[in-house]
Amino acid sequence: MGSELIWLRPEKAGVGRPAQRSRAEITEAAVRVADRSGTGEVSMRRVATELGTAAASLYRYVDTRDDLLDLMADHVAAELELRPPTGDWVADLVHLGLQSRDVFRRHPWLVELVLTRPVLGPNGVDVTEHVLAVLAGHPADGPSKLTAYAVLNAVVAAATRNELAPADTLRSARYVAHVVAAGGHPHLAALDVTGADPAADPLPGVLAKVLRGLLPAGPDT
Numbered sequence: 001m002g003s004e005l006i007w008l009r010p011e012k013a014g015v016g017r018p019a020q021r022s023r024a025e026i027t028e029a030a031v032r033v034a035d036r037s038g039t040g041e042v043s044m045r046r047v048a049t050e051l052g053t054a055a056a057s058l059y060r061y062v063d064t065r066d067d068l069l070d071l072m073a074d075h076v077a078a079e080l081e082l083r084p085p086t087g088d089w090v091a092d093l094v095h096l097g098l099q100s101r102d103v104f105r106r107h108p109w110l111v112e113l114v115l116t117r118p119v120l121g122p123n124g125v126d127v128t129e130h131v132l133a134v135l136a137g138h139p140a141d142g143p144s145k146l147t148a149y150a151v152l153n154a155v156v157a158a159a160t161r162n163e164l165a166p167a168d169t170l171r172s173a174r175y176v177a178h179v180v181a182a183g184g185h186p187h188l189a190a191l192d193v194t195g196a197d198p199a200a201d202p203l204p205g206v207l208a209k210v211l212r213g214l215l216p217a218g219p220d221t
Contacts (some may be wrong), residue, residue, distance in 0.1 A: 029051050
């Protein structure tokens with residue numbers, strides 16, 4: 001197995017044989033499998049079945065399952081619309097974060113990959129370049145800008161993971177209610193959530209606060 005990321009390795013076919021597949025085709029098949037069944041079901045054999053070919057033939061293009069996961073995560077990053085900066089960096093990055101949530105909703109398996117094995121491929125590089133263009137007028141240094149984007153991604157991924165597990169959230173809420181009723185947790189009991197609008201989307205406001213906290217003293221901050 002090569003130590004380089006897959007994008008630094010040539011897309012190859014067997015010597016003297018014409019290519020029958022492409023990495024893009026294999027990646028799209030792997031995404032379909034994951035969308036239906038999760039990444040636990042993504043294997044060379046399952047992807048080969050999706051393509052109607054033999055698993056051994058895929059190794060001419062992709063060395064390992066980890067390569068597949070990297071390709072998949074980068075592939076769906078192309079679904080983000082990288083619109084030109086408007087001059088309002090907070091609004092632009094919040095818009096990008098909400099788009100990312102839509103991508104996570106379409107591909108729930110992506111949440112764990114983003115949180116546990118972040119890898120930057122061609123589409124990810126384009127997104128990062130877009131973020132830096134949005135922040136070009138901000139006085140923060142480069143590492144601070146990249147950290148803010150990484151935190152933005154993590155917050156969106158974590159929020160979407162909670163959204164995609166409503167049963168777990170409900171069970172936790174019931175336990176908290178039980179604990180509060182039993183006494184001994186006055187600060188929890190004092191929380192007033194009755195005024196919250198259940199139909200309101202809190203994420204845009206949360207992302208704006210996170211970004212302003214991480215990148216203070218910027219224009220329009």
